[in-house]
Amino acid sequence: MNIRDSEISSIIEKWQEHLAVQRNYSMHTLQSYLGDLNHFLDFTTNYYSKSASLGQIESIDIRFIRSWLSARHREEYSAGSNARALSAVRNFYKYLEKKHDIHSHVVFTVQTPKKPKALPKALSKQDVTASLNNIDLIGNKDWIHCRNKALLTLIYATGLRISEALSLTKQHLKNHEFIKILGKGNKERVIPWIEESRLLLEKYIQLLPYPIAPDEPIFRGQKGGILQRAVFNRELINLRRALGLPEYLSSHAFRHSFATHLLENGADLRSIQDLLGHQSLSTTQRYTKINKTHLESVYNKAHPES
Numbered sequence: 460m461n462i463r464d465s466e467i468s469s470i471i472e473k474w475q476e477h478l479a480v481q482r483n484y485s486m487h488t489l490q491s492y493l494g495d496l497n498h499f500l501d502f503t504t505n506y507y508s509k510s511a512s513l514g515q516i517e518s519i520d521i522r523f524i525r526s527w528l529s530a531r532h533r534e535e536y537s538a539g540s541n542a543r544a545l546s547a548v549r550n551f552y553k554y555l556e557k558k559h560d561i562h563s564h565v566v567f568t569v570q571t572p573k574k575p576k577a578l579p580k581a582l583s584k585q586d587v588t589a590s591l592n593n594i595d596l597i598g599n600k601d602w603i604h605c606r607n608k609a610l611l612t613l614i615y616a617t618g619l620r621i622s623e624a625l626s627l628t629k630q631h632l633k634n635h636e637f638i639k640i641l642g643k644g645n646k647e648r649v650i651p652w653i654e655e656s657r658l659l660l661e662k663y664i665q666l667l668p669y670p671i672a673p674d675e676p677i678f679r680g681q682k683g684g685i686l687q688r689a690v691f692n693r694e695l696i697n698l699r700r701a702l703g704l705p706e707y708l709s710s711h712a713f714r715h716s717f718a719t720h721l722l723e724n725g726a727d728l729r730s731i732q733d734l735l736g737h738q739s740l741s742t743t744q745r746y747t748k749i750n751k752t753h754l755e756s757v758y759n760k761a762h763p764e765s
Contacts, residue, residue, distance in 0.1 A: 495547035581719035
């Protein structure tokens, strides 16, 4: 810890104890928050050319906070690290306000650095095929094998969210060509339904050993209860490990793969937006970046001068 007055050092120790005992923060979070606060106080010392004190901490202005965040940016901290650092400093100021009646509103008014949204990860067509062809290896009963294959095929064939797929009832399946689903924000959408997926679902329902009413979810767990997302994702983890497939393989990755493969085959963004049920086109536009990466990879492999 760099030069600062003993009063602050004592307060920091009690703040860390408060986070550990009262808030049950993990050791990793405690160490990260302490490092972030130390960086903030070291910057305070350099900024004012004297040891950080409670008086300085209370009197900082918006320009100081922006200078500190700019310094972190120059030091090549990521947006995520800067967001966490600001969160740590805000946490410390809340503690000061509660325990020492020290107030400063500027740390709460400055905008939190935005983390860049991670691109959705899509599986290759080969990995999708391998998964669909081998998912019946996972599970200990024929009807569960069929359930897993029917559910995974459904997600890849329609782009449904896992929560939407698990909510399907027999009533949703009356039309053999389309599925009508109520998604996020109570937004209804109609999705084309390929025959292969329909036939797998019909076979699964025939094998299902539990009775279900027309308005009850069709996907069931081993004991007959409604199938939970976590249970199905565990099945996919087992599949991934058995086949040596990418770590990001999940039900959500199959939804992403549905959109990415449509785009690669010439579908337009507006249509994909409607199929996925995205409120905003900007959400769907993330897939163009994935497609660009795919095209660059194809170009680099195929072009004689690359």
